[in-house]
Amino acid sequence: MNEALPLGAMIGILGGGQLGRMLSVAAARLGFRTHIYEPSANPPAAHVADRLTTASYDDAEALRAFAQSVDVITYEFENIPTAALDLLESLRPIRPNRRALAVSQERIAEKDFLTSLGLTTAPYAAVTTLEDLHTALARIGTPSILKTCRLGYDGKGQARLHSPADAESALAQMDGAPAVLEGFVSFTHEVSVIAARGLDGSVACYDPGENVHRDGILHTTTLPAKLTNAQRTDAVLLAARILNALEYVGVMGVELFVTPQGLLVNEIAPRVHNSGHWTQNGCAVDQFEQHIRAVTGWPLGDGSRFADVVMENLIGDDIARIPALAREKNAALHLYGKSEARPGRKMGHVNRIIGR
Amino acid sequence: MNEALPLGAMIGILGGGQLGRMLSVAAARLGFRTHIYEPSANPPAAHVADRLTTASYDDAEALRAFAQSVDVITYEFENIPTAALDLLESLRPIRPNRRALAVSQERIAEKDFLTSLGLTTAPYAAVTTLEDLHTALARIGTPSILKTCRLGYDGKGQARLHSPADAESALAQMDGAPAVLEGFVSFTHEVSVIAARGLDGSVACYDPGENVHRDGILHTTTLPAKLTNAQRTDAVLLAARILNALEYVGVMGVELFVTPQGLLVNEIAPRVHNSGHWTQNGCAVDQFEQHIRAVTGWPLGDGSRFADVVMENLIGDDIARIPALAREKNAALHLYGKSEARPGRKMGHVNRIIGR
Numbered sequence: 001m002n003e004a005l006p007l008g009a010m011i012g013i014l015g016g017g018q019l020g021r022m023l024s025v026a027a028a029r030l031g032f033r034t035h036i037y038e039p040s041a042n043p044p045a046a047h048v049a050d051r052l053t054t055a056s057y058d059d060a061e062a063l064r065a066f067a068q069s070v071d072v073i074t075y076e077f078e079n080i081p082t083a084a085l086d087l088l089e090s091l092r093p094i095r096p097n098r099r100a101l102a103v104s105q106e107r108i109a110e111k112d113f114l115t116s117l118g119l120t121t122a123p124y125a126a127v128t129t130l131e132d133l134h135t136a137l138a139r140i141g142t143p144s145i146l147k148t149c150r151l152g153y154d155g156k157g158q159a160r161l162h163s164p165a166d167a168e169s170a171l172a173q174m175d176g177a178p179a180v181l182e183g184f185v186s187f188t189h190e191v192s193v194i195a196a197r198g199l200d201g202s203v204a205c206y207d208p209g210e211n212v213h214r215d216g217i218l219h220t221t222t223l224p225a226k227l228t229n230a231q232r233t234d235a236v237l238l239a240a241r242i243l244n245a246l247e248y249v250g251v252m253g254v255e256l257f258v259t260p261q262g263l264l265v266n267e268i269a270p271r272v273h274n275s276g277h278w279t280q281n282g283c284a285v286d287q288f289e290q291h292i293r294a295v296t297g298w299p300l301g302d303g304s305r306f307a308d309v310v311m312e313n314l315i316g317d318d319i320a321r322i323p324a325l326a327r328e329k330n331a332a333l334h335l336y337g338k339s340e341a342r343p344g345r346k347m348g349h350v351n352r353i354i355g356r
Numbered sequence: 357m358n359e360a361l362p363l364g365a366m367i368g369i370l371g372g373g374q375l376g377r378m379l380s381v382a383a384a385r386l387g388f389r390t391h392i393y394e395p396s397a398n399p400p401a402a403h404v405a406d407r408l409t410t411a412s413y414d415d416a417e418a419l420r421a422f423a424q425s426v427d428v429i430t431y432e433f434e435n436i437p438t439a440a441l442d443l444l445e446s447l448r449p450i451r452p453n454r455r456a457l458a459v460s461q462e463r464i465a466e467k468d469f470l471t472s473l474g475l476t477t478a479p480y481a482a483v484t485t486l487e488d489l490h491t492a493l494a495r496i497g498t499p500s501i502l503k504t505c506r507l508g509y510d511g512k513g514q515a516r517l518h519s520p521a522d523a524e525s526a527l528a529q530m531d532g533a534p535a536v537l538e539g540f541v542s543f544t545h546e547v548s549v550i551a552a553r554g555l556d557g558s559v560a561c562y563d564p565g566e567n568v569h570r571d572g573i574l575h576t577t578t579l580p581a582k583l584t585n586a587q588r589t590d591a592v593l594l595a596a597r598i599l600n601a602l603e604y605v606g607v608m609g610v611e612l613f614v615t616p617q618g619l620l621v622n623e624i625a626p627r628v629h630n631s632g633h634w635t636q637n638g639c640a641v642d643q644f645e646q647h648i649r650a651v652t653g654w655p656l657g658d659g660s661r662f663a664d665v666v667m668e669n670l671i672g673d674d675i676a677r678i679p680a681l682a683r684e685k686n687a688a689l690h691l692y693g694k695s696e697a698r699p700g701r702k703m704g705h706v707n708r709i710i711g712r
Contacts (some may be wrong), residue, residue, distance in 0.1 A: 323360075339364055
């Protein structure tokens with residue numbers, strides 16, 4: 001632990017949502033303090049953080065003061081403006097690194113990177129004009145899905161095409177932004193690998209979880225996933241290849257489609273990931289602590305799983321189920337402290353532990 | 357959950373040490389915010405709390421503002437000045453209640469209360485003068501131990517007597533404070549029950565843990581404890597009797613001596629307890645969340661144990677072992693964010709999980 005940050009060091013976290021919140025708690029558990037940078041008021045992470053800066057990502061003065069107050073900078077979301085990153089990086093290390101961010105901020109760069117590693121993705125093509133889209137449709141066919149290259153998650157900025165006749169309306173939904181057409185893949189289920197790489201280059205992966213989505217939002221992650229031992233090994237090796245290629249430091253979520261032809265990479269997220277929340281109640285070291293260990297130069301922790309777990313997201317009005325969930329046996333609740341329950345908003349999650 | 361505090365409610369915590377810190381994290385997990393009241397600077401709990409008041413317990417203005425900012429008041433230590441409690445209680449509910457505090461703040465009141473319930477304690481006698489002490493020694497004998505009635509924990513304010521000749525020096529160590537002479541009990545081991553009582557009067561207990569002390573400070577708690585099923589039942593019923601008699605709301609630590617003649621109550625602590633830290637990695641709902649559930653009027657959670665755990669305290673220089681502990685398999689570290697490692701100071705703990 002020569003390069004490790006000392007106890008009491010301050011970790012800067014860009015983004016004050018639930019991921020920043022759970023990172024902050026994990027950092028405290030290891031004796032670190034956190035400073036949250038978040039443009040919006042009363043962010044969930046601030047309830048459990050040592051310091052909060054409320055400022056926009058184009059406030060150079062606030063960014064500078066933030067960077068100078070911390071020992072290392074990490075983030076809970078990938079769409080951080082480039083200029084802000086440039087300024088912050090001139091003052092303090094940003095982990096995971098800029099390359100991981102660049103690749104995951106842009107869908108085509110991501111897919112190009114993954115295929116360059118010999119990994120398989122869904123067929124894809126860049127689309128800016130209607131002509132591009134028709135050319136892409138001729139190759140990829142329908143059903144397919146058009147997505148903006150940047151931003152957009154949880155079903156936002158996406159349009160499904162059931163036939164070439166949907167082209168015009170789908171493109172209109174992109175609002176002029178560069179997009180990517182992705183072919184539908186015939187997969188049996190989706191799994192994700194929560195992988196970590198330390199400052200010393202060591203890699204550790206949690207047991208893959210099986211994801212079920214509802215309305216484009218993660219609904220449940222179930223451990224163990226339905227995978228053969230060979231698939232489990234493939235999934236972990238594939239994730240390690242991605243992290244090593246990026247000289248990544250931190251936790252990454254790697255979503256995979258399980259198909260008869262093997263595992264396809266759906267997308268990667270250079271951060272702790274919703275599908276890794278089960279680790280809070282199934283492992284000695286959860287994904288949040290693992291991320292903090294990585295970015296502070298600690299050795300990666302033991303992520304072996306000692307219980308079966310089903311994680312269920314609590315979305316919007318699910319918050320009304322809390323009184324019942326609070327009474328449920330073997331259920332560990334994790335609420336995010338958000339004051340307003342809007343449709344589609346992640347309000348918390350519950351980990352159901354299936355122990356011995 | 358009719359009487360339950362709503363999500364987002366503010367919980368006031370008196371005391372900003374590691375217990376307040378872990379209570380604060382648990383409160384956040386249920387969607388609550390916390391306000392810490394602590395006289396000393398940079399308290400560990402402030403790193404993970406929404407608000408902090410730095411003021412002494414005789415600052416009426418600060419106490420009033422604190423109380424008015426919160427929905428309920430709880431505490432992490434029992435030696436809170438009475439005047440402060442009077443003021444706070446006039447503004448907001450204090451849970452656990454004043455009676456629990458009064459009983460546990462004063463050793464003779466505590467023992468009188470316990471024996472009034474038909475429970476067994478070590479033989480004891482009040483001691484103020486040397487004459488009292490000799491009378492008490494005549495009845496209780498040596499070896500025995502003289503303790504101040506108030507304050508004092510972790511071996512402070514205590515003197516062992518190996519023969520009546522030690523009387524004068526032992527009494528001198530009490531520094532004029534009222535004291536109690538306690539007879540030594542021949543016990544095989546010490547266990548503790550972490551018990552909780554909800555606002556609705558329901559009681560829940562964690563599986564008892566077995567404690568080993570070193571230099572008067574808790575060293576390890578091991579689950580499961582060496583107990584017969586009958587002893588386990590006795591321990592839990594006995595704890596429930598104490599909580600019900602006090603109309604207690606919150607988590608209490610009940611330390612018991614296991615003797616051939618049955619279980620003796622060593623002492624009770626009206627708060628989350630060091631010997632309950634194992635619950636963080638062995639239960640879906642840990643003692644900190646259980647306490648928050650109780651004081652906010654939530655239903656008590658499922659405290660059933662799904663793993664064997666050994667909790668080890670990290671005291672003073674044990675902090676130097678962190679690099680090795682960080683690499684240990686199945687070890688969950690919990691550090692308290694204290695900047696200075698003094699001898700005897702609790703710096704953190706490690707829960708070793710012995711899963712399936």
